[in-house]
Amino acid sequence: MKQAQDLTPREIVAELDRYIVGQADAKRAVAVAMRNRYRRERLPENVRREVAPKNILMIGPTGVGKTEIARRLATLAGAPFIKVEATKYTEVGYVGRDVESMVRDLAEAAVRMVSDERRADVQEAADEAAVERIVDVLHPETQTQQPQQTNPFAASLGSIFGNFNQPQAAATTQTATRTLPDDEAAQLRASAKADVERGFYDVRLIEIEVEEAAQLPIGMIGGGEPGAPGGDMGEMLGGLLPKKRVRKKVTVADARRVFQQQEAEKLIDMDAVKREALRRAGEHGIVFIDEIDKVAGREGARGPDVSREGVQRDILPIVEGSTVQTKHGPLSTDHVLFIAAGAFHVSKPSDLIPELQGRFPVRVELGSLTAADFEIILTQPENALIGQYKALLGADGVDLEVTPDAIAEIAQIATRVNEQTENIGARRLHTVLERVLDEIAFRAPEEGGSIVIDAAYVRTRLDAIAGNSDLSSYIL
Numbered sequence: 001m002k003q004a005q006d007l008t009p010r011e012i013v014a015e016l017d018r019y020i021v022g023q024a025d026a027k028r029a030v031a032v033a034m035r036n037r038y039r040r041e042r043l044p045e046n047v048r049r050e051v052a053p054k055n056i057l058m059i060g061p062t063g064v065g066k067t068e069i070a071r072r073l074a075t076l077a078g079a080p081f082i083k084v085e086a087t088k089y090t091e092v093g094y095v096g097r098d099v100e101s102m103v104r105d106l107a108e109a110a111v112r113m114v115s116d117e118r119r120a121d122v123q124e125a126a127d128e129a130a131v132e133r134i135v136d137v138l139h140p141e142t143q144t145q146q147p148q149q150t151n152p153f154a155a156s157l158g159s160i161f162g163n164f165n166q167p168q169a170a171a172t173t174q175t176a177t178r179t180l181p182d183d184e185a186a187q188l189r190a191s192a193k194a195d196v197e198r199g200f201y202d203v204r205l206i207e208i209e210v211e212e213a214a215q216l217p218i219g220m221i222g223g224g225e226p227g228a229p230g231g232d233m234g235e236m237l238g239g240l241l242p243k244k245r246v247r248k249k250v251t252v253a254d255a256r257r258v259f260q261q262q263e264a265e266k267l268i269d270m271d272a273v274k275r276e277a278l279r280r281a282g283e284h285g286i287v288f289i290d291e292i293d294k295v296a297g298r299e300g301a302r303g304p305d306v307s308r309e310g311v312q313r314d315i316l317p318i319v320e321g322s323t324v325q326t327k328h329g330p331l332s333t334d335h336v337l338f339i340a341a342g343a344f345h346v347s348k349p350s351d352l353i354p355e356l357q358g359r360f361p362v363r364v365e366l367g368s369l370t371a372a373d374f375e376i377i378l379t380q381p382e383n384a385l386i387g388q389y390k391a392l393l394g395a396d397g398v399d400l401e402v403t404p405d406a407i408a409e410i411a412q413i414a415t416r417v418n419e420q421t422e423n424i425g426a427r428r429l430h431t432v433l434e435r436v437l438d439e440i441a442f443r444a445p446e447e448g449g450s451i452v453i454d455a456a457y458v459r460t461r462l463d464a465i466a467g468n469s470d471l472s473s474y475i476l
Helices: 009-017 024-041 066-077 101-121 123-138 152-165 182-197 233-238 252-267 270-284 309-320 354-358 371-379 385-394 404-420 427-447 455-466 469-475
Strands: 056-059 081-085 205-212 244-251 286-290 323-326 329-332 337-342 362-365 398-402 449-453
Touching: 009 024, 009 066, 024 056, 024 066, 024 270, 024 337, 024 362, 066 081, 066 286, 066 337, 081 101, 101 123, 101 270, 101 286, 101 323, 101 329, 123 182, 123 205, 123 252, 205 252, 244 252, 270 329, 309 354, 371 385, 371 404, 371 427, 385 398, 385 427, 398 427, 404 427, 404 455, 427 449, 427 455
Parallel strands: 056 337, 056 362, 081 286, 286 337, 398 449
Antiparallel strands: 205 244, 323 329
């Protein structure tokens, strides 16, 4: 597969088609937005600074693919991505999350992404060091321990807070413990290392020393928004305190994972990770704001609402472009792509404050899904529902076959229930399929074998419920 920056808008749409049915207009809009990011990177510096992303407003009922389009786009682009709900935020000064926390969440997502990439880069070296440490535990007579240096600042803090954690004092010097001749020790280590690498000792229990973060007393932990500078005083001071060392018995396989993680952290430059994460979040980050219609003011409403117009006004400077302080450093939102989505059943896009409307110049409307769309969703995408259920029941030795007429019947019933009750889009298929396969899934472990589901079986399971709108409201 091509690199994300090499994909044309048509190829991006083709990738989205593998997972999402229909909604061509929305796919085209996000494909162009994604391609424009790489077009911008090829521009001269003075022009590049002035090109802002064209934020997108998706309008459509629930369950038609709004969130999935944004999520798949972020995966395709390899970009930091977060999904937030506008209803969780309140105006600054009121109880609740302030809107700047979405930017801090984006920074956290970017740091995790870059950390995972760096960890993958050093995995081989970290695993080799982890194996050496396991050999040290298995054959201590072959190792020579090196002197360890203590952190004098951590030691002084440890003397202040030591009564709360009782950390074991770190030795300033350690003596050599090798008791075998060099040649014999090297031969024994090489043999043990080969055995560890091929899993010979995986189930053997060994005792290792595990570091635990120092805990401050409750009265000394400052409050604040998690992720904000100074918002988590416990985390800040905890990093300065000496680690608490605890000896635990674990299997060699578990010890290898623990040591590998510790060694990887030693090999990763976290300052470089944070710099790259902030750059990537600022240049390529995607923030998906769901339920934006719920903070739109309704006609006839009186006065501002701390969870509606006030939230819109707080979102505005972030979407316009501002710099937010995170615990990893300042993050500029000038070139972050914002995708807002909402059903707009009660309110209209024009009910958003005019300034915010202007910051979402690309509008796309997603249509309701039809029975034909449901048939495709059930069978064709890579994560098709029928395929998932076949795989699940196959784990119990059941060979499940769903005939084409059964798929058509399921799609028709899902469409009918959506029309008669609340339209929840493709999510209705999950409910309908669970009802159809409920009895089969219950009996599968005992019966096994091959099972064929046809239209008659589907009608037997669903007709009585689907035909009664009162029952459908509760069951389907």
